[in-house]
Amino acid sequence: MDIFFIDSTGDWLWLPVNPGEISIKREKQLETVNVMRFGEIDFPQAEKVKDISFSSFFPKVYDSSYCRYQPVPDPQQAMNRLNDLMLSKRPVQLLITDTDVNVFVLVSAHSSTFRGGEPGDVYFDLTCRTWREAKVRTAEEAASGSLEARLDLQPVPQIYEVAENDTLWTIAKRLYGNGNRYTDIYQANQALIGPSPDWIRQGQRLVIPQ
Numbered sequence: 001m002d003i004f005f006i007d008s009t010g011d012w013l014w015l016p017v018n019p020g021e022i023s024i025k026r027e028k029q030l031e032t033v034n035v036m037r038f039g040e041i042d043f044p045q046a047e048k049v050k051d052i053s054f055s056s057f058f059p060k061v062y063d064s065s066y067c068r069y070q071p072v073p074d075p076q077q078a079m080n081r082l083n084d085l086m087l088s089k090r091p092v093q094l095l096i097t098d099t100d101v102n103v104f105v106l107v108s109a110h111s112s113t114f115r116g117g118e119p120g121d122v123y124f125d126l127t128c129r130t131w132r133e134a135k136v137r138t139a140e141e142a143a144s145g146s147l148e149a150r151l152d153l154q155p156v157p158q159i160y161e162v163a164e165n166d167t168l169w170t171i172a173k174r175l176y177g178n179g180n181r182y183t184d185i186y187q188a189n190q191a192l193i194g195p196s197p198d199w200i201r202q203g204q205r206l207v208i209p210q
Helices: 075-087 139-144 168-176 179-193
Strands: 003-006 012-014 022-025 028-035 039-047 051-058 092-096 102-113 122-130 158-161 205-208
Touching (some): 168 205
Antiparallel strands (some): 158 205
16 A cells, blocks of 8 residues: 655655554534424435545655655655645645545645654654535526636546566556657656666556656
8 A cells, every 4th residue: 555645736745654544534414403393303415525534654764664665755855745735725636555545635734743762753643634626606607507617637647556577668658658758757756766767666656647
């Protein structure tokens, strides 16, 4: 399992350490009406926004026993990136591989903790709320039958796991139909792959831009 946050520009944050557990809170919206002689009666409405929360940390030093990849990001820079996502007014794609979680969310809250004896490591608690676009028509739009998009969400990248004998060229040929687009994949994953596009390894998870 791997956890990615991918914004509408294609920039992504891959959490280096998986959380011990992920909590998904679901609720149904109820309208309660007090009816004379019968008391309160609940009428089910739309589903409430889901809360997705988990805790993890950004390690200062790579450790193969729990880190998902190397090199790990600088903990403070990674925390700053989470803070940017929280302050942003635009939703971000949350992708958790090996699960059904692949949704747009708003990062609603996060807190960080520094622990004695673990210099440089940054622990964090994170809460996301699934995003739902509010499509509100003006009188003019309703009359004309048109509805202007309130938020332009660009196509989001996908994740590809490198298989045996894969090259960036063969991956680009398979996914795009054009092997020459291997440079797009390399540029999106250069920090993970390294200085040469030939250095991909089986099991690496690559972000595939649209």
